[in-house]
Amino acid sequence: MRSRLAFLVLLVVPLRAIAPQGNPRSIAIDERLAADAGLRVGDRVVVASEPGLPGDTVVVAGIVQRRADPAEIARGEYRVRLHLDHLQSLLGYGDRVDRFGVKTRGAGSTGDALSRINAAAFGFRAHRSADVAVETSRTFAVVSRFHRAIGVITIVASAIFLLCIMLLKVDERRRDVAALRLIGCSTRTIVGSVVLEAAAVAVLGSVAGIGVGGAASWIVNRHYQAVYRTPLRFSIVTGDIVLLAVALSLVLGVVSGWLAARRLAHTAPLTLFGR
Amino acid sequence: MSAIVDARALVREYRMGEEIVHALRGVSLAVHEREYVAIVGPSGCGKSTLLNLLGVIDRPTTGELSIAGERVDRLSDARATDFRLRRIGFVFQRFYLMQALTARENVELPLAEAGMAGTERRDRALDLLDYVGLRKRERHRPSQLSGGEQQRVAIARALANRPALLLADEPTGELDAYTGAEMIALFERLNADGTTIVVVTHDEDLARAAKRVVHMRDGEILG
Numbered sequence: 001m002r003s004r005l006a007f008l009v010l011l012v013v014p015l016r017a018i019a020p021q022g023n024p025r026s027i028a029i030d031e032r033l034a035a036d037a038g039l040r041v042g043d044r045v046v047v048a049s050e051p052g053l054p055g056d057t058v059v060v061a062g063i064v065q066r067r068a069d070p071a072e073i074a075r076g077e078y079r080v081r082l083h084l085d086h087l088q089s090l091l092g093y094g095d096r097v098d099r100f101g102v103k104t105r106g107a108g109s110t111g112d113a114l115s116r117i118n119a120a121a122f123g124f125r126a127h128r129s130a131d132v133a134v135e136t137s138r139t140f141a142v143v144s145r146f147h148r149a150i151g152v153i154t155i156v157a158s159a160i161f162l163l164c165i166m167l168l169k170v171d172e173r174r175r176d177v178a179a180l181r182l183i184g185c186s187t188r189t190i191v192g193s194v195v196l197e198a199a200a201v202a203v204l205g206s207v208a209g210i211g212v213g214g215a216a217s218w219i220v221n222r223h224y225q226a227v228y229r230t231p232l233r234f235s236i237v238t239g240d241i242v243l244l245a246v247a248l249s250l251v252l253g254v255v256s257g258w259l260a261a262r263r264l265a266h267t268a269p270l271t272l273f274g275r
Numbered sequence: 276m277s278a279i280v281d282a283r284a285l286v287r288e289y290r291m292g293e294e295i296v297h298a299l300r301g302v303s304l305a306v307h308e309r310e311y312v313a314i315v316g317p318s319g320c321g322k323s324t325l326l327n328l329l330g331v332i333d334r335p336t337t338g339e340l341s342i343a344g345e346r347v348d349r350l351s352d353a354r355a356t357d358f359r360l361r362r363i364g365f366v367f368q369r370f371y372l373m374q375a376l377t378a379r380e381n382v383e384l385p386l387a388e389a390g391m392a393g394t395e396r397r398d399r400a401l402d403l404l405d406y407v408g409l410r411k412r413e414r415h416r417p418s419q420l421s422g423g424e425q426q427r428v429a430i431a432r433a434l435a436n437r438p439a440l441l442l443a444d445e446p447t448g449e450l451d452a453y454t455g456a457e458m459i460a461l462f463e464r465l466n467a468d469g470t471t472i473v474v475v476t477h478d479e480d481l482a483r484a485a486k487r488v489v490h491m492r493d494g495e496i497l498g
Contacts, residue, residue, distance in 0.1 A: 179371030182332060183385050183432065184360020186353070269332050 025086045026061035032229050033078035034063045047080065049091050056090060058082075068232040070140050101129075155248065163256045170194060170260030177264045178272035187265040191258060198257025199250060206246040213237055213245075277344075279440050279471045280306035280329060285338035287324050287494075298324040300494040301338070306440070306473055311466040313485035314475045321494040322475045323444060329473060330363055330442050331355045343439035360388055364433030366443040370425040372417040378404060378428045379413040385435045403431035407461065423454035430461065434470070441465065443474040447481050459484045 024044060039045065039060055048055025064081065066072060088094060102117070104110040110128060117126040173194075180190055217235040224234045264272065287299040299321045306312050314322045327333040328340060331347045332355070340348040343362050350358060359365070372381045382400035391399065404410050407427040409420075417425050426446060433441055443462070447455035459481050466472050466486070474481060482488050490497040 175371065176373060179367070179373075180384075181356060182330070182359065182365050182367075182371075183388075184356055184358075184363075184436075185384070185388050186356055189388055270327060 024057045024059045025083060027058045028062035028064050028081040029060055030064050030066055030079040032066065033080070034060075035229075036078075039063075047082070047090065056086070058086075066230050068230065070232060071136055073228050073230060073232065102126075159248070159252050162252050166198065166253065166256035167260045170257065170264065174264055174267075174272045177261075178269040181265070181269040181272070187262075190265040191261040194261035195254055195257045198253040202249040202253025203246065205253075206249040209245060209249070210237070210242055277308055278305045278341075279308050279310075279343055280304060280473065281339075281341040282325075282329070283339045285325070285328060285335045285340060287321075287328065287333070288336045297494050299328070299335070302491075302494070302496055304489065304496065306471060308471055309466065309469055311462070311472045311484075311486040312474070312489055313482040313487070314473065314489045314491060315477070315482050316491035320491040322491050324494075325491070326442055326444055326473070326475045329440070330365060331358050360385060361436055362439045364436075364438035364441040366426070366429050366433050366441065366446045368445040368448040370417070370422075370429045370449070372425055372428055372432070374417050377414050377416055378409060378420065378424075378431075381417070381428055382431045382435055385432060389436050399435065400431070403434055404428070406434075407431045421454070422450050423457055426450060426454075426458060427461065430465070434465075439471065441470050441472045443472065443476075445476055445478070446474065447476065447478045456480070 029039060041060055041063060043060045044057055045060065046055045046057050102113055104113050114126045117124055177190055214237050217237050220235040221233050282302060282304040285299050285302045289296040289298060302325060314325060316322050328335055331350060335348050347358060379400045382403050383396050386396040386399055401410060401413060404413050407430055409424060409427055412420060412424060447458050450458060462472060463484055476482055
């Protein structure tokens with residue numbers, strides 16, 4: 001177990017470029033701060049815990065990209081990373097930390113580390129990072145469920161709409177079906193050809209839909225990544241989603257085509273001709 | 276010559292609400308091999324009803340009907356469909372070609388349904404298109420063909436499975452006088468080459484070209 005760079009939010013005021021001095025400590029700043037303050041790697045700045053205090057002169061050693069974390073989207077504050085001892089001295093905390101991370105070698109050693117840390121002293125509470133992530137993502141899980149519900153409603157409504165369209169489109173072919181029956185095409189042939197065509201249309205429609213969805217997703221991501229200055233992907237078209245879309249489209253197309261074609265193929269040709 | 280069509284006392288009645296419509300009132304008709312028969316009469320006289328029965332797309336209420344030696348008046352739907360495929364060729368007033376298919380593919384359709392292999396099917400379709408003078412239009416879709424050309428494709432399709440009987444319902448009804456005359460000539464050539472034809476028409480020129488004219492009125496054959 002070793003102390004590493006602390007991941008703490010620090011109020012940094014004022015922050016300004018100054019002339020070079022001795023051997024200053026290094027800090028890392030996030031890219032949003034770098035962009036807004038016009039800072040680059042190698043620049044020297046002063047950091048202090050309160051406005052008006054003298055603070056320390058430090059050098060910007062790194063610019064850190066923001067994590068793709070939904071929890072950070074709405075946060076407007078800047079982030080500065082300092083060495084732990086430097087942060088402690090700057091804040092006047094002495095030899096004290098609130099939180100720190102421990103990297104383990106595997107799942108087995110994680111459990112062991114948890115037990116040992118929790119038993120080390122009263123008040124120590126160790127958690128798996130996955131558990132912390134689940135705990136802090138509860139809001140997003142609820143939002144995600146809402147999105148899923150909206151998606152399911154949309155799909156069901158679209159399915160009914162598609163079914164009606166398909167029935168109408170096949171019904172437009174009643175004279176073709178009648179002619180096919182008069183020249184001796186069997187019910188099986190007629191239904192099979194309509195179902196095959198419906199399946200082909202469904203697959204082509206899925207491919208087009210995936211293309212449109214991919215493009216829309218790209219536009220959404222580009223827009224909101226720019227608005228919130230985050231690498232987070234707001235819209236993701238996964239392989240599972242693509243498979244679900246194709247399967248759903250195929251099933252809907254085939255079932256509606258089959259229903260419509262079967263109805264026509266079992267109607268007397270003269271009735272189909274309107275006689 | 277043997278009788279291709281042997282219809283005896285065919286009666287066809289339709290129920291329309293409380294009323295019964297007597298479309299055919301005991302029609303008997305024999306059409307022999309290589310005959311060319313035109314059925315004429317005023318609208319509503321029952322000629323299309325008779326054609327529907329001869330084409331095995333409708334069943335008589337009573338009476339007996341044999342086509343090419345087979346009783347067809349009580350066939351199931353599936354057997355009637357198969358019978359139409361192999362023994363009867365249909366030519367409609369409005370052609371009813373498949374718009375998505377080329378002329379050759381339209382002719383191939385009944386051949387494919389009958390299970391003919393690809394190359395043989397293609398050759399047969401091309402021969403038929405050649406016969407009706409449309410070999411060079413084989414790749415054209417119906418929308419790219421004139422009315423007369425579409426009707427010739429429809430005739431080629433009707434002849435695909437070498438039917439015992441060719442039935443035509445007002446085949447010149449949608450054509451201009453010149454194209455209609457071409458169609459009449461084609462029917463004459465078909466009959467001269469051995470095809471048995473029954474045609475329902477209002478076209479006096481087409482009826483005059485037939486070897487025998489059957490007059491109908493009020494669901495009965497006159498004379």
